Amino acid sequence: MDEVVLHLMDATYRHSLYAPRTFKPWRRIRGQGIFSANLSLHKGTILGLVGPNGAGKTTLLRMMAGILPLQSGSVHDNDEDRGTVLSDEHLRKLVGHMPEQVRWQGRKTVRDALLEIGEMRQVSESRIDGLLKLVGLQSRIEAPLNELSQGMRQRLTLAAALLGSPKILLLDEPLNGLDPVAAAAFVVLLGKLKDKGVSIVLSSHQVEGLVEIIDRLALMHRGQILTEGTMIEVAQYLNLDKKTEITGEGDAPDFSKYGVSDKSIEIEQFSKDWKAVLAKSEPGLLKKLVEDGFEVISWNVRQPNVIEMLCAATGQSIEDVGLEVSSTAVLPLRTFRGEEE
Incomplete structure (x- = not known):
């Protein structure tokens, strides 16, 4: 197994919120944050940290960088059995942090x-x-x-994060504001750093652009890490089957006539063609469609994508994530109310 260079064990940080009352004008409570996060970083790998806006990705990166102190839990330089517990000072020496926005002006x-x-x-x-x-x-x-252009500013921010020759690099939304050419060049640069043995955590809510560059995936929601592993491992954990994508010309078939449930298929009808995504494979379906005179252009079986995984893990609606899921696929989430400090 790959060498673990950093391990978070039940790491917790909750933001302090101002909540005055009549006889307690300076009262503060603990609000949302990160709850009992467990995560391992492997040497020379890129971990994609994915979640909706407000999931806690930035807070988690700041904890890993030693900027926000852990209120409970610990960070180790290897694993929970053999590694040394790291202080915030040690983390700042070990980690390079690239914030989402740095104002390079003047x-x-x-x-x-x-x-x-x-x-x-x-x-x-x-x-x-x-x-x-x-x-x-x-x-x-x-x-x-x-x-400097936005792409050049991002490169300069990355150079600043690399000043201390860190073993771990934390990137918060590094592709934000980059055009496709600049984003592609930035991805190539990350590959060079990975080849040098740098462990990279890449946080983003723009999930589609991550698949080709990440080695492992961690899904976040409401301050919790729901699951982490390779793309295949995460899909298996969420009980997601391979998807079947079909495209064709003309009008889309009525798939219910072929025994396909409306809940297990998404169909898009365009002016001259159509696209269908089946939640699982349907043996013999292609032959039946062709025999019935439908002109099938493509038939592709693929692994579930990151959006589908995030939707299954969080149970968010089709408007929020882009794919309707069954309630049985939703992982249970703990809820935390604010409590007085």
């Missing part, structure tokens, strides 16, 4: 901005020049920060 050049940050971490100029080359900014080192 007339200062790219190189000078990174040099200024590097001085605080006692990083040499040669190391900084090497990082600028690694992230593809070597031709823009004298460019003012105000002139």
